[in-house]
Amino acid sequence: METIRPIVGAVMKYYVTIEDRTVEIVLSDTPVERVATIDGVEYTFDLAAVSGGAFFSLMVNNASHEIMVEDTEAGMEIIVGGQLFHIAVQDEWERRLATIQRRNTTDTGEIVVRAPMPGAVIAVTATIQARVARGEGLVILSAMKMENDIRAPRDGVITVVHVSPGDKVEHGAPLVTLGPA
CATH class of the missing domain: 2.40.50.100 (RNA polymerase II/Efflux pump adaptor protein, barrel-sandwich hybrid domain)
Known part of the structure; x- marks a missing residue:
């Protein structure tokens, strides 16, 4: 099982849209733990690839979840606990570019x-x-x-x-x- 880790001390901001709701997720990695702040609420987590494919083991606040992630043209499909979610993910840079490109398009x-x-x-x-x-x-x-x-x-x-x-x-x-x- 391969653990997926960003650079220690790195802070990354993402915007995740699920249906009509967009949440801001800030990921930070310290030498002690990994933290995701979702709409102001902090969660400790760890993510590891299982058997090299689209399957992952996700630990959130010491609760284990098996998830499947698949890229699609519209974003991603994620299955958690048998429930399918269609999501779109933008990092901070992509979001800024999209905002600028939407301005003045008409x-x-x-x-x-x-x-x-x-x-x-x-x-x-x-x-x-x-x-x-x-x-x-x-x-x-x-x-x-x-x-x-x-x-x-x-x-x-x-x-x-x-x-x-x-x-x-x-x-x-x-x-x-x-x-x-």
Whole structure:
């Protein structure tokens, strides 16, 4: 049985949606125990893979649960105690990106695509006067040791590229200005 462990001292934040309810889960790992804080309530836990597949042993506050986890196109399916749950999981970075991409998706005027957090510009795929489709990559930003593709929130034409590879940007800094299609 393989125990699944994050880096000691690491704190990770996730947003889990089950049907119409979204909860914030903060996972922290200390040398003594692993803690999940779910909507402000702390639980000690441990998770171990059983026989290398989709089966896991989950200990929560010293109570054991056998669970099965399977990835789907829409998120995940989890079976706990014979009950099936359809869930979607976003980490903090994915949630910020989704929020930014949802903003202004129905606007027809000019919009500025901004950096969701501080980071370094790795690459710029956007070029002035290029037509882009919603979801098309514009800038690759390195933040929190991850490369993140910043995408067009809607169809349009690139009117201004505000950054170049190697630039350091702060949260909210303009990356690309997108005009109407």
